[in-house]
Amino acid sequence: TRRIRIGGAQMGAISRSDSKKEIVDRLIALLRQASEKGCELVVFPELALSTFFPRWYAERDGMDGYFEDGMPNAATLPLFEEARRLGIGFSLGYAELVQEDGRVRRFNTTVLVERNGEIVGKYRKIHLPGHAEYEPERSHQHLEKRYFEVGNTGFQVWDAFGGRVGMAICNDRRWVETYRVMGLQDVELILIGYNTPVADSLSGESETLRMFHNHLTMQAGAYQNSTWVVGVAKAGVEDGHRLMGGSVIVAPTGEIVAQAMTEGDELIVADCDLDRCRYYKSHIFNFAAHRRPEFYQRITSQ
Numbered sequence: 001t002r003r004i005r006i007g008g009a010q011m012g013a014i015s016r017s018d019s020k021k022e023i024v025d026r027l028i029a030l031l032r033q034a035s036e037k038g039c040e041l042v043v044f045p046e047l048a049l050s051t052f053f054p055r056w057y058a059e060r061d062g063m064d065g066y067f068e069d070g071m072p073n074a075a076t077l078p079l080f081e082e083a084r085r086l087g088i089g090f091s092l093g094y095a096e097l098v099q100e101d102g103r104v105r106r107f108n109t110t111v112l113v114e115r116n117g118e119i120v121g122k123y124r125k126i127h128l129p130g131h132a133e134y135e136p137e138r139s140h141q142h143l144e145k146r147y148f149e150v151g152n153t154g155f156q157v158w159d160a161f162g163g164r165v166g167m168a169i170c171n172d173r174r175w176v177e178t179y180r181v182m183g184l185q186d187v188e189l190i191l192i193g194y195n196t197p198v199a200d201s202l203s204g205e206s207e208t209l210r211m212f213h214n215h216l217t218m219q220a221g222a223y224q225n226s227t228w229v230v231g232v233a234k235a236g237v238e239d240g241h242r243l244m245g246g247s248v249i250v251a252p253t254g255e256i257v258a259q260a261m262t263e264g265d266e267l268i269v270a271d272c273d274l275d276r277c278r279y280y281k282s283h284i285f286n287f288a289a290h291r292r293p294e295f296y297q298r299i300t301s302q
């Protein structure tokens with residue numbers, strides 16, 4: 001069995017006034033908790049180094065203070081060094097500011113760091129929810145389309161931690177294609193960070209229904225692609241705006257094997273046997289034997 005002990009490092013609220021050092025110190029504390037529990041991999045949330053700033057309106061470059069100018073950089077080097085000292089790998093979500101193709105580009109990004117401290121993968125969020133211009137009817141804005149470009153990495157799967165590892169970010173988890181594109185690359189473990197508002201002024205959905213959707217999408221994605229899924233929240237009330245918790249570790253059977261109970265900094269842990277994917281990939285979800293893509297492209301007009 002290829003067993004790996006994974007920690008989901010849910011974070012509580014990050015306020016606009018919190019310093020980068022305070023935030024990184026919280027990440028290091030969660031890393032140390034994970035080490036004490038024998039974890040080899042720790043999953044941090046989306047935008048783990050800043051408050052969820054897309055809830056506010058500003059010029060497109062007005063939130064650059066929340067972006068990282070490199071990874072690792074001076075602020076995050078202590079996290080990378082402590083992780084390497086402890087021999088723990090991690091995934092970390094952050095706002096990425098980068099010079100690429102001769103221009104400044106901004107992405108909602110996650111990096112995958114192996115136990116030796118090397119960055120082995122980078123993913124830039126593809127499904128950006130919300131809107132790009134100010135919408136007065138909303139109780140809070142959701143301006144990811146204003147501050148980030150659509151990610152240009154695609155959904156990749158890397159050989160890491162003894163298995164096939166992929167990443168996605170927040171809204172990506174709601175889209176069936178996210179899981180299947182990685183499923184077709186034989187993914188066995190998908191790491192997802194999220195920052196999801198509890199209230200939604202437009203849909204009127206209840207808190208219970210939104211938590212149901214949160215777990216439904218990750219459980220379905222895990223089962224239908226025979227993969228482990230780790231979904232980790234930044235939760236709590238950020239300057240008056242509440243984000244949901246509900247971080248989970250989901251098995252290839254679709255079962256939730258660990259779940260956060262608070263909306264604060266909370267580590268959830270599970271022993272994930274990557275070989276549990278193999279049975280499903282070779283029987284019920286044996287794509288080569290049973291999947292019929294020749295019938296999937298035809299979109300009938302009627």
Ligand code: ING
Pocket residue numbers: 129169170171172174194195196197200
């Ligand atoms: N947040 C939310 C998410 O997809 C959202 C936005 C909430 C969309 C509820 C639809 C319904 O979980 C981010 N950051 O994508």
